[in-house]
Structure formats: C-alpha cells, structure tokens
Amino acid sequence: MNAPHPPLRLLIVDDEAPARRRLRDVLMDCADRLPVEIVGEAGNGLDALDQVQRQPVDAVLLDIRMPGMDGLECAAHLNQLSNPPAIIFSTAYDAYACQAFDLNAVDYLVKPVRADRLVRAMSRARRLNAAALDDLRAAHPKARMHLSVNEKGRIVLIPVPDILYLRAELKYITVRTATREFLIEESLTRLEAEFGETFVRIHRNCLVARERIREIGKLPGDEDGHFLRLDGLDERLTVSRRQYSALREKIRSI
C-alpha cells in the first residue's frame, strides 16, 4: 500500500446553501476513495478569497454563476497568489462556459454532481494556467468588479469604480486611484475590451474613467496638443492627436 496521502484541504464555494450541502454529502460518501478535509464554505467570490488567505487550502470547488463576484473573476484573483490552490469549476448549466472548459482542458463539474465524477476531478485537480483562464474569461464576457495585485503575499483588490486611469508602462500597467498607485501585469488592449464601457482611451498607453473626466484643455504653445484632467487628481494627462477627436465625440454623447 502507498503511504496515505494527507487529506486534501478543500473549500466549497457556491451561493446556494443546498448546493453546498449536496457537495458535502457526496464528498462524505466517497471519503474512502478520496480523503478530503473540508476547511470551509463560502457563498460568494469575495468570501472565498478571504478564506483562502486565512488558512492553507489545496483546492477550491468554485461555482461559476454567483451574485457579486462570480467564479471566473474569483479564479483570476486567486491566481495572483504565489501558491494558488487548484480550482475545479462547477455549474448547473452554462453551454458556453462548458465549451470553453473543454477547449482549454480545464476540468469542471456539472450539477447535480455525481460521486465518480467528483473523485475523478479532484484527483487530477491542478492550478489553472493564466492563458487558459484568459480564454475562459473571454468566452464569458463579463467585466470584473475588481482588479487585483499581489502585495507581500496577499491579494489586494482594487474596485473598478475607484480607478481613475490605467497607464501602460514598459512591462506593467499603472492603476491610479484617488489615493494611490498599483502595478499590475495585464494587457491594456484586453483591459480596454473588458471595460470599454467604463474607460476611454486618450492615448496609445492610457485609458481613463469616462465619468471622472473634469476638463479637457489645450496645451500652451502646441497647436494640436491637448491635455485632460480627472476628478480628484492634479496630474495633467496627455491626449494624443489620434484620440482627441474620438474622445470629443464620446464625451458629447454622455
């Protein structure tokens, strides 16, 4: 016989209490085949993030469709951890998501969950790679509620409504809020696609929060040079010639 594995430390995340109870029941039934220790339950993505950081968790059973922060966004933030848990998604019915999972070879469970299927998924549970996660999120186009960064091993969430601008700088993107700056590793093009309703492009390297635009002015001494100022920020942001006319159109339509 093999040396007994330590039980898998598992977090169950689903917004419906009966669904969580059902998963517990099924896990209990197959405890001999798959020793697990259920370290907690969470009713939404935020709660899940919190719990994962308070105790060691090997794997997360993560429902996709949840109010507030949904499963896919939660997975994206969890992946910011230096040692992220394995993630197994679950869904009652979501044709598009399932297709995307299959394409990216990401294991998922459909509810109601069968014991065999659960054992199989758990025994090969692993971390999501970043590319697969991007693909999944592209197939499920819903803007995140937060951006996240890893600061000293902890996930810091930046609520999207707090963000004033996003500026690409070499490898990173500077996220500016009224109080401070963060550096995140994402692509500005993807961010523009995801948050196109909230942010407008003013320069090749900069997106600003549409509703925070306070004034647009001419740069002195430059014929077509323009700058822009945001609520609660003294900094002048450069508006590129190419974006200026498009920007004026958008502002007028607000």
Place this chain on the structure above:
Amino acid sequence: MERWNHNNRHVALPNFCHLGVNLRIALTVEAALAAMVIVRTLDFDAFGEQFLTLSALAQPALLLTLLALCAAGRGLRTLPYRAGVIATLLLGAAVPAATTVWLGPLLGEPRPIALLSVMAFALLLGALLLGYFNLRARALSPAITEARLEALQARIRPHFLFNSLNAVLSLVRSDPRRAEHALENMADLFRAVMRNTSQLVPLEDEVALTRAYLELEQLRLGERLRIAWHLDQMPSEALIPSLVIQPLVENAVYHGIEPLPDGGEISLDIHRSGDKVHVVVRNPVAAQGSSHKGNRIALDNIRERLQLHFDLDAQLKLEPQGAVYQVHIVMPYTHERTAPALASAHRR
C-alpha cells in the same frame, strides 16, 4: 381543472364592443371618407376644408353606429351568420341615415345631403368590412392560431431545472418530506409547461403554479428570495392564458434576485378593476445589468400570446422605476360565459 376549447368554431360576426374591431372599422371609414373627398375635390387646398365639413357629420354617425353595434352585438351574434350579416348591414345603414336626418339641418349644409347616398356608402363599406372580418377570422382559424401558440410554448430554463434538481437531491437525506413536496411542485410545473398553452385557465390555477415555482426557488435561494403577495382583490375565477404570470415571476427571480448577494423582494399584485384584470410584478434592479436579452425573449413571447388571445384588449407594459423594475399586464376580465374565442375577439 376547467378549460375551454374553441376548436371547430365556425366563422361568426365580430364582437363590436372590442377595441380592435372598433379601431379597424373606424380607420376603414376614415380612409374611405378621405378617398371620397380626394376624388371629389382633386385639389389639395380644398381637401382640408371639405374633409372637415364632411367629418362634422360623418364622425357622429360613425360613433353612434359603433355604439349601436356594440349594444346590439349579443343579439346579432345569436342569429344565424347570414341573418346576422343582413341585420348588421341594416343597422349599419340605418344609424348613419338617422344621424343625417337629425344632424343635417343643424349643420346648415348648403345643399341637402342625399339620404340615399349616405345609406349606399354605409352599406357598401359595411359589406366590405364584414367580408374583411370573415377573411380575418378564417386566417386566424383555431388550427393556425393553435400552431402559432404551440410555437410559443413556454420553456423551462435549463439553469433552473438543474439547480432545482440539485437542491432536491440535497434534501433527500436530511429532509425527505420537503424533498417529496419539492418534486411534486416540479411535476406540477412541468405538466403546465408541457400542456397545450392555447387554452385559458382560471387565474387561481396560474397563481397556484406560480406558488409551486416560487417554493422551488425558495429552496435554493432561502432568505434571499422574499415575496410580497397582494391577492386580496384577485378575481380567482377570471380566465387567462396559462403561463403568463409564472414566466414573469421567473424573470423577476433570474434577473432581479439572483444577481443580488443579499437578494430582495418580489411583489405580485393581481386585482380586478372594472372589466380588466391587472397583474403587476415588481423586482429590484441589480446594479450591474446582466444580459437583458433572455428577458426580452420571454416578455415578447408573453406579449404575442396575449395578443393572440385578446387582440388589442390586452397590454403588457414594462415600467422601469429607478431601483424597481415593474411589468404590468392588463387583460380583459372574462369568465366562463364570456370566454373569448381563441385568437381573436372578433369571432364571438
């Protein structure tokens, strides 16, 4: 459960009290009058003046004729179809003629209006309109309408089905009785969805179905789903198309409650006011708008079925009110005796 089946109904006179019928008659008469004036004047400037002069007589005549037809409608429709048509035409010619005799002198027309031409005009138009209503009734024959209704058959959201099954499974061990009850509710719901929706059902049955549905949702959502029932003034015996209220409430849960972490309240208000039944469903609006496409499809489906059953006498209004989204349905109050024929109010 009582139902009214309207197959094999032969073509009958339209119900002249219905808005849709009145509108069609009025528009045709106006168009005919306008055409007549155009032909007579052949001059754009004179048209307005002549049309106004003519309308002073024609509008009261039209109104009185519609009133007379509505009043006599029940009697007319008990006659055999042919006799009914003749009686309708006579009435339709007599009322304008009488109006001319009465109003003609008051209007001080320079030349007296020929009574005969008024009657001929009315007879001709009347025959044309009855022909049209006959054709329309055939086009909307029960078979065709039923096929259209069948295509509009309500569907169960797969999301709801699998989540409910999951919730029931979670109860089987801990609370078998509740599990049983939930399965009974599911059976009722599926029976209703698979049933032919071309029939009218008593309002209380539809409300019972909605209750069964909400009990299932409550199982999953627990305290996140709160319901305020306002049914004190509900006319339980009124007949409505089946699956009109339940899908509205399902929409309210899916778009209004599920996206909210703390849930919210759905209110259902059903009452009768005069000869109308009002159904008002309210739900909170989730801040982050989820896709409203599914919502539209369900509402379009209900709207089309209401139209097939009640023509212009039923309405579905969407009334977003800030943080609350409201859907308001108005249907004619019908009960057993006056149950309208399938698809058109005109064939009664």
